[in-house]
Each structure stands twice: as C-alpha cells, then as structure tokens.
Amino acid sequence: MTARWADFLYGLVGRRRTQAANRQLGCVLAAVAGAINAGGFLAVQRYTSHMTGIVSSVADDFAIGSVTLALAGVVALATFVSGAACTALLINWARRQRLHSKYALALMVEAALLLLFGLAGANLASFAHLMVPSTVLLLCFIMGLQNAIITKISGAEIRTTHMTGIATDIGIELGRLFYWNRNAAANSVHFVKANRDKLFIHCAILASFFAGGVVGALAFKAVGFAATIPIAFTLAVLALPPILVDLHLRRFGHRSAHGR
Numbered sequence: 212m213t214a215r216w217a218d219f220l221y222g223l224v225g226r227r228r229t230q231a232a233n234r235q236l237g238c239v240l241a242a243v244a245g246a247i248n249a250g251g252f253l254a255v256q257r258y259t260s261h262m263t264g265i266v267s268s269v270a271d272d273f274a275i276g277s278v279t280l281a282l283a284g285v286v287a288l289a290t291f292v293s294g295a296a297c298t299a300l301l302i303n304w305a306r307r308q309r310l311h312s313k314y315a316l317a318l319m320v321e322a323a324l325l326l327l328f329g330l331a332g333a334n335l336a337s338f339a340h341l342m343v344p345s346t347v348l349l350l351c352f353i354m355g356l357q358n359a360i361i362t363k364i365s366g367a368e369i370r371t372t373h374m375t376g377i378a379t380d381i382g383i384e385l386g387r388l389f390y391w392n393r394n395a396a397a398n399s400v401h402f403v404k405a406n407r408d409k410l411f412i413h414c415a416i417l418a419s420f421f422a423g424g425v426v427g428a429l430a431f432k433a434v435g436f437a438a439t440i441p442i443a444f445t446l447a448v449l450a451l452p453p454i455l456v457d458l459h460l461r462r463f464g465h466r467s468a469h470g471r
Contacts, residue, residue, distance in 0.1 A: 221452040224315045237369040238419040244372040245420040246427025251350045253431045259350035261373035290348045294355025312457045315450035317360045322446035324353050329439035377413050384410035
C-alpha cells in the first residue's frame with residue numbers, strides 16, 4: 212500500500228507526465244491557491260493570486276495621484292513575476308541535471324515559504340507597519356511560483372491561481388454545448404461541438420479553487436496562521452517522492468530507483 216501511494220505521488224509531480232496526472236495536480240494546486248488567497252485576504256486584506264486587480268489598482272492610484280500606493284502595486288506585480296521566474300529557473304536547471312524532481316523542487320520551495328508566511332503572521336500585529344507589506348509580497352511571490360509550476364507542467368493548459376480564464380473557457384464550452392445544430396447544410400460547413408473533457412476539467416479546477424477558499428478562510432478564522440501548516444505539509448508530501456528518487460540516484464549511482 213505504501214509503495215502504491217509513493218508511486219501515485221511520484222506520478223503527480225514526477226518528470227514523466229500524463230494528462231490525468233496534470234489535471235489531478237491542477238485540482239490540488241487550485242485548492243491550495245484558493246486557500247492561500249482567501250486566508251491571505253483575512254490576514255492582510257489583499258488578494259494576491261491574480262494580477263488583473265493589482266494592475267488596475269496601480270492605474271487608478273497613478274490617476275488619482277496616490278504614487279506611493281501605485282508603486283506598492285508595481286512592487287507586488289514584480290514580486291509575482293519574480294516567483295514565476297524562480298520556478299522557470301528551478302525547472303530548467305533540474306532539466307539540465309536530468310533530475311526527477313524538476314517540478315518538485317519549486318513545490319518544496321513553496322511549502323517552505325508557506326511556513327515562513329505562518330511564522331511572519333505570528334508577528335503581524337506587533338510589527339504591522341513592516342510585516343503587512345512583507346507578507347503581501349511573500350504571498351505574491353508564492354502565487355507566481357505556483358502558477359508557473361502548473362503552467363510549465365501542463366503546457367499552459369491549466370491555471371490555478373486565477374479563475375478569469377477558467378470561467379471564460381467554461382462559458383465558451385457551455386455556449387458550444389447548448390448550440391442547436393439544426394441546419395444540415397450549415398452543419399456540413401461547421402458543426403458546433405463542445406469539448407466536454409475541457410469543460411469538465413475547467414469546472415473541476417473552479418470548484419477546487421472555491422472549495423479551497425472556503426476551507427482556507429474557515430481554517431484561518433479558527434486557528435489563525437497555523438492554518439498554513441497543513442497546506443505546507445501537503446505540498447511537501449507531493450514534492451518529496453521525486454526528490455527522494457534523485458537523492459537515491461545520487462547516493463547509489465545511475466541505477467533507476469523503483470524502476471523509474
């Protein structure tokens with residue numbers, strides 16, 4: 212049973228990818244993003260997973276002369292971009308090294324940063340003038356890091372930290388699904404057919420993000436910043452099997468661990 216679970220977890224984050232694994236991981240990370248976004252809002256009164264609102268607020272702040280707030284938004288955007296860049300650096304370095312953990316490394320970094328977020332939150336009230344801006348930037352970095360992971364893994368098919376594109380794709384597929392192909396002549400030119408598989412995965416991602424948001428908000432209200440601990444633990448468990456494979460190979464040479 213333990214070996215089967217290890218193989219399952221390895222399949223979710225390992226370097227050999229399947230569409231099913233990409234989508235399962237996407238749902239897990241969407242739930243994580245929803246939890247972090249909702250809990251983070253309760254902590255610092257800012258959503259940090261989607262940059263559309265931040266860019267719009269930067270434009271508004273510049274327009275009304277609030278230069279300090281506008282620059283803070285620019286820094287938040289740059290931090291999100293830096294998180295995505297960090298993922299790309301880790302994945303490309305690991306690919307050059309032919310590591311099994313090329314995706315797992317970024318997940319482990321995310322787990323560590325979430326723990327750091329929890330520790331920072333414990334001191335939020337005491338040093339609010341310093342800790343709140345730092346916490347916002349930390350969350351932006353984490354969200355950029357995570358979104359880049361699933362984007363790289365799925366070939367940009369799946370996003371997990373913002374739902375605008377997901378909701379748009381759901382609407383498109385629903386429009387196709389309910390279209391009435393009643394004209395035989397027109398059907399021969401262009402038959403309208405929904406991609407039910409795509410519709411399902413986008414609905415699953417949206418539902419996972421929502422469920423994660425509800426759980427994250429309730430957990431934060433109940434236990435405060437300690438709510439980050441199970442989230443970080445989940446990410447670490449996901450990341451660990453490929454990392455252990457690489458450590459095994461480094462120790463015992465190039466023989467395949469577990470037949471991989």
